[in-house]
Amino acid sequence: MMFLSRTQVITALGAVLLALFVLDLVRRRRLSEEYSLLWVMATTVIAILGFSTPLLTWITHALGFMGESSTTFAFGLAFSLAMLLYLSLKLSRLGFENHALTRDLALLRHEVESLRRGGREDSPR
């Protein structure tokens, strides 16, 4: 095994711990499988980069980064941005769905109330 810098060890261990934490969240049904996928993929990549010095060095040279740790953090940052964009998409979609449900709820509540009163005065034609 090649020599690992302290930064590499910290990043790699951090990634492994995070991956375990994410999987545990799935086990406890706090996180859905769907959302865990991106996290598990990202932490795996970071852990591999952390542990494998040749691969890390190769990528660093290929991309022209100043140092190996920059590569690791660049990957981490790219993942964070991807995750944030993904979450914004999900939030927008939840917003649309929430909007539609709120409108339907208002209509249905009125329907229920008028049925309870036994009134048919404003039923759909």
Next chain:
Amino acid sequence: MNAPRVLVVVPAHNEEDSLPAILTELREKAPGVDVLVVDDGSRDGTSRAAREAGVPVLRHPVNLGVGGALQTGFQWAVERGYDVAVQLDADGQHDPAYLSVVLAPVLAGRCDVSIGSRFVSSTGYRAPLNRRLGMLLFSGIVRLALGRPISDTTSGFRAYNRAVMRVCQYDFPKDFPDAPLLIALARRGFRLDEVPVVMRERQAGRSFYTLGKQLYYPYKNLLASLMALIRKPA
């Protein structure tokens, strides 16, 4: 053919103070039309005020914004077979006496959406400078998009026919339906028209415009207008 059925949709958010007056006025000045209040997540007695006036009220459990309230109104109108819906503010800015003026072009089939405008002829309305600039900008954009001027893009005193309601009940701007909506409707081939109305000062309640929204609104509206222009009508 039967007489066209008209529904006045009143979106209301915390308007318990002004609502009774406008509902009474509607009954006096426009006795033939049905009225629906959409209580957009109010925290005051807006729904109660509407019920006490004998008007059906749909209540959103949370606040969606004028666009959402109007959309609920359209869903109701389409389900119940109304031919035309008129949007009328709860705060008393829109005089029900002008209802027939706003309705006329749609009822006559001259257009699909009719907008009660403060600027078509001189009606003595003067907005603060920042709003005037914004209105100028967006009426410019709408003019470019439509190939014809709509001077009052922010007017909330409008009549929509059934074809427009059918589309809008599912596809509608979320917060405030102005320039982007007009562009989107024009892109779908709907005909828009403007008629002059006189608007009054709001009787009670607060405007939808807060400081944060004053900064966000131009950005959002500009982007939404652009998207409405380049988006393929579904």
